[in-house]
Amino acid sequence: MSMHAEAEQTLGDFFNQLEIEKRASIHTIKSYQRDIKRLIGYCTDKAICHWTEVRQSDIRSHIANRHRQGIGSKSLQRELSAIRSFYNYLLKKRLADTNPAEHVQAPRQARKLPKTLDVDQISGLLEAGANSTLEIRDLAMFELFYSSGLRLSELTALNLDDLDLPDNSLIVRSGKGGKSRILPIGSKAVTAIENWLPERAKIALPPESAVFISTRGRRLGQRSVQLRLEQWCKKKAIAEHLHPHMLRHSFASHLLESSQDLRSVQELLGHSNISTTQIYTHLDFQHLSEVYDKAHPRAKKKS
Known part of the structure; x- marks a missing residue:
């Protein structure tokens, strides 16, 4: 089972809004598209057909799965940012009541010190x-x-x-x-x-x-x-x-x-x-x- 056609349409509208109203860069839009596509994959596996069916526990589970695959903290933070932005759009359009990604944090990672010369x-x-x-x-x-x-x-x-x-x-x-x-x-x-x-x-x-x-x-x-x-x-x-x-x-x-x-x-x-x-x-x-x-x-x- 995959996401409902209406859910796919809503996602398309979100990316149009990012490009036209928010004037997001091509790089940002492509990154967000990849990030949301991965969430769709998770939803498909869990037989979730509508965006309103996604719970905070689903977002935590999805991010935990990605972390187990070896994805770094910075990438996971960006994925969460993409999901939060999408749900904020749904809230604004009154197509959702809550943002399930709002309080989910990516696992912390030791910060690498930049290499310098003396x-x-x-x-x-x-x-x-x-x-x-x-x-x-x-x-x-x-x-x-x-x-x-x-x-x-x-x-x-x-x-x-x-x-x-x-x-x-x-x-x-x-x-x-x-x-x-x-x-x-x-x-x-x-x-x-x-x-x-x-x-x-x-x-x-x-x-x-x-x-x-x-x-x-x-x-x-x-x-x-x-x-x-x-x-x-x-x-x-x-x-x-x-x-x-x-x-x-x-x-x-x-x-x-x-x-x-x-x-x-x-x-x-x-x-x-x-x-x-x-x-x-x-x-x-x-x-x-x-x-x-x-x-x-x-x-x-x-x-």
């Missing part, structure tokens, strides 16, 4: 020397990542008029959640960008406005930046396996370690919730713990 490793990476037009561009990108703590998407979206080099600042117009923020640019990054801009002018195709462009004169994509960092590490004999966000993580960790100013680091990173920034305090504590274990006379492990 100051010496960063220096080795950024002082390896640039020997070509592309390497001049790459060094400017990597300096800017570490200088300003940009996300990869923010770096590739950066346009020339977002930079204010005399003021040592830039504006991020397309941050996460559509939020913009103004960020300082360190002197090393300013110098690297100033070295890149004359090279950029030689290959840019008008009216391209991106700061970082390919040899074809068009905006550089996110995957290209990742590949260039990998290539940089290989060519410069840097042993660490790096990805662009490690430079952002290192920026946050080093700044917090020096300043102890969590709110300022939160603002610079563009985190809407300070709990996201607090992960770097755990990193900082982990570093302090390692120093303590090595240095304190009563903490040193017996050889």
Whole structure:
């Protein structure tokens, strides 16, 4: 037995509303479609034909099944979010009396600490020397990542008029959640960008406005930046396996370690919730713990 045709129609209306009224991204809509499809599979197995027949115990059971299949906490949180959104839509349309997913929580999972580089490793990476037009561009990108703590998407979206080099600042117009923020640019990054801009002018195709462009004169994509960092590490004999966000993580960790100013680091990173920034305090504590274990006379492990 499968979901009633009316239930399928209601689901279609929900996705139309997400796309048109809520202006949800294609990525979000496709994720929600997959998530609700899995719930439909559960309902079919349990001979549930209407959305109003789904109980809180069903949602708990469904999420528990998914957890047993090895699905991570973040994915389960998103699945619950999709189900809650759908039932909120049903409540609004008076097609349901309760939201069975409202008080169901995904199993908690230990938060992974982001990998960072220490100051010496960063220096080795950024002082390896640039020997070509592309390497001049790459060094400017990597300096800017570490200088300003940009996300990869923010770096590739950066346009020339977002930079204010005399003021040592830039504006991020397309941050996460559509939020913009103004960020300082360190002197090393300013110098690297100033070295890149004359090279950029030689290959840019008008009216391209991106700061970082390919040899074809068009905006550089996110995957290209990742590949260039990998290539940089290989060519410069840097042993660490790096990805662009490690430079952002290192920026946050080093700044917090020096300043102890969590709110300022939160603002610079563009985190809407300070709990996201607090992960770097755990990193900082982990570093302090390692120093303590090595240095304190009563903490040193017996050889």
